[in-house]
């Protein structure tokens with residue numbers, strides 16, 4: 474069943490006399506429980522697309538439907554509620570608050586939703602076990618490693634039990650060991666039913682998804698499904714597609 478549907482989404486930025494068409498014509502659907510990666514060169518429009526799907530920005534034209542609701546005409550206060558209720562975010566730089574301990578960072582979206590403390594605790598316990606962060610909860614973000622911070626950020630994104638987890642370059646600030654650990658974690662939470670949409674520059678990260686979309690010049694240029702093939706074969710295909718994307722640009 475589909476969770477997200479974009480139809481002919483276009484986004485134009487106007488700055489003075491300059492007109493930048495970040496998204497030309499994007500149509501796509503994401504099924505419930507899918508794990509989709511979005512790749513493309515710098516400036517291809519990935520963040521713009523993610524921001525539009527996150528209701529943080531609006532398309533210039535086109536339709537977006539998430540969980541049966543149309544987003545493009547939503548008023549800002551309605552969009553803020555929708556984000557809190559249905560979306561979880563994981564960023565490259567974790568975006569944790571240094572003055573809050575890790576537990577309170579995770580609780581933040583529930584505090585905003587005015588959930589009683591006991592209920593928050595009940596939500597956190599199994600999640601903390603799944604993410605292996607129970608021992609870290611009383612510490613502060615500055616007292617744990619980058620990989621651990623990203624796990625706290627994943628917990629904060631998941632504590633609201635979002636319909637869709639949106640991740641922007643989630644492995645960008647991690648070393649290779651923590652990258653693998655995060656990718657395995659995402660694969661695991663996807664298997665437990667979480668729909669994930671991840672923007673990434675990393676072919677390795679994309680190879681953990683079920684489907685990779687390639688954006689070029691504001692359109693979806695190509696897509697690959699993992700299907701039953703081994704991850705390494707899927708990774709090779711992703712790498713080949715990226716090479717094709719770049720070499721077309723230089724006119725080979």
Ligand SMILES: Nc1ncnc2c1ncn2[C@@H]1O[C@H](COP(=O)(O)OP(=O)(O)OP(=O)(O)O)[C@@H](O)[C@H]1O
Pocket residue numbers: 486487488493494495513514515516517518519520521522
């Ligand atoms: N607020 C804005 N105002 C004007 N132009 C913008 C704005 N945001 C993005 N753009 C332009 O839209 C295009 C797409 O940018 P976007 O950030 O979506 O690309 P990206 O694929 O995410 O790039 P990167 O991988 O470098 O993050 C670029 O040409 C960018 O300069």
